[in-house]
Amino acid sequence: MxxxxxxxxxxxxxxxxxxxxxxxxxxxxxxxxxxxxxxxxxxxxxxxxxxxxxxxxxxxxxxxxxxxxxxxxxxxxxxxxxxxxxxxxxxxxxxxxxxxxxxxxxxxxxxxxxxxxxxxxxxxxxxxxxxxxxxxxxxxxxxxxxxxxxxxxxxxxxxxxxxxxxxxxxxxxxxxxxxxxxxxxxxYRPLGQDELLFVLERHWRSLGKTLDPDDFTDAQAIAAIARITRGNFRLLERLFPQIQRVLKINELDTITNDVIEAAQSTLVIGVT
Missing domain, CATH: 3.40.50 (Rossmann fold)
Known part of the structure; x- marks a missing residue:
């Protein structure tokens, strides 16, 4: 891997x-x-x-x-x-x-x-x-x-x-x-809220961005990812390459709720 x-x-x-x-x-x-x-x-x-x-x-x-x-x-x-x-x-x-x-x-x-x-x-x-x-x-x-x-x-x-x-x-x-x-x-449990936030901060940083939970757009994005993945680490790792792809194709700079929904639509999300 x-x-x-x-x-x-x-x-x-x-x-x-x-x-x-x-x-x-x-x-x-x-x-x-x-x-x-x-x-x-x-x-x-x-x-x-x-x-x-x-x-x-x-x-x-x-x-x-x-x-x-x-x-x-x-x-x-x-x-x-x-x-x-x-x-x-x-x-x-x-x-x-x-x-x-x-x-x-x-x-x-x-x-x-x-x-x-x-x-x-x-x-x-x-x-x-x-x-x-x-x-x-x-x-x-x-x-x-x-x-x-x-x-x-x-x-x-x-x-x-x-x-x-x-x-x-x-x-x-x-x-x-x-x-x-x-x-x-x-x-072995799924990621809790604090851990999910920690992992998301790492992913935001890998894309050259800073995650701010107090920012409304970022807070929406965090909530959307939490709802989609339910703390499942594998789904999270599969979702982010698609988020990066959506940003690049659409020449976007901000990870929004719409970007996440578009990324989700390209994945087959099973029951977690």
């Missing part, structure tokens, strides 16, 4: 939740409506933006990879998203590969090649550095896949977070062996 990450109160709450799960070596459930920012926060926490290409394609190394090794050492986290048709065997193989590659990167940071004897390389002797697995789109998991994750949690003492839509906690309550190990549940 190329969009600039905006640190919100909900992201801070997610970070505190993930830290607690990781420290407690327990299982956590994170649920919230589509588009509120759950996946973005998980990717940020796991430094996935930096590490995605290296962990996915596993190609030749470069000097810049040292920053990725350091980031993975800091997070000690693997982010995994199962596909719709992921089987338990596929999950096992893909998760093992992700953990193995992450361990190798962390070890590259802790013991760079040529700085120690082979005996100092902990991972090659079975040491695991990964402390947390985050599984996004967890509703896709079948009962056998849940059992596999529970077994890995029990055997390897790696904390686990499952992310999904509201109702996730009720879905997993039907699996007592898994649910009895859940230590934390976290609801």
């Amino acid at each position: 190329s969009q600039r990450f905006i640190v919100t109160k909900e992201h801070h709450r997610f970070t505190e939740f993930a830290d607690a799960v990781r420290r407690g070596h327990t299982i956590g459930l994170c649920f919230g409506s589509a588009g509120v920012g759950k996946t973005l926060s998980a990717r940020r926490y796991a430094h996935y933006e930096k590490a995605h290409d290296l962990l996915t394609y596993w190609g030749p190394r470069s000097d810049n990879d040292a920053k990725i090794y350091a980031a993975l050492n800091q997070s000690r986290t693997v982010l995994y998203t199962p596909s719709v048709l992921t089987t338990p065997r596929t999950l096992k193989d893909e998760l093992t590969q992700a953990i193995t590659r992450t361990n190798m990167c962390i070890e590259q940071h802790l013991v760079p090649p040529g700085t120690a004897t082979p005996e100092a390389w902990g991972w090659r002797h079975g040491r695991n550095y990964v402390e947390l697995i985050i599984v996004d789109e967890a509703e896709r998991l079948r009962p056998a896949a849940l059992e596999l994750l529970r077994d890995r949690y029990d055997r390897d003492d790696i904390a686990l977070i499952l992310i999904g839509m509201p109702g996730l906690e009720k879905q997993f309550s039907h699996y007592p062996q898994f649910y009895s190990r859940v230590g934390f549940a976290h609801q």
Whole structure:
């Protein structure tokens, strides 16, 4: 994703939740409506933006990879998203590969090649550095896949977070062996009014403008965006490129209620 990450109160709450799960070596459930920012926060926490290409394609190394090794050492986290048709065997193989590659990167940071004897390389002797697995789109998991994750949690003492839509906690309550190990549940909420204003100020600034809530035109624009998005972060991020487009096409300088309505008309706005 190329969009600039905006640190919100909900992201801070997610970070505190993930830290607690990781420290407690327990299982956590994170649920919230589509588009509120759950996946973005998980990717940020796991430094996935930096590490995605290296962990996915596993190609030749470069000097810049040292920053990725350091980031993975800091997070000690693997982010995994199962596909719709992921089987338990596929999950096992893909998760093992992700953990193995992450361990190798962390070890590259802790013991760079040529700085120690082979005996100092902990991972090659079975040491695991990964402390947390985050599984996004967890509703896709079948009962056998849940059992596999529970077994890995029990055997390897790696904390686990499952992310999904509201109702996730009720879905997993039907699996007592898994649910009895859940230590934390976290609801990821839409942006509140103060947070929405903070994010809008950033967007106004990116367009070279200043947002003034006391100005009648700006106040109308804020109200229109709040009504359209209902604090949904994804809808907000989709709306602003269209606002910029409407301004440019019509050679306008001010973001008005009419501009926002025109931008909205180009989008398919689902239920938030």
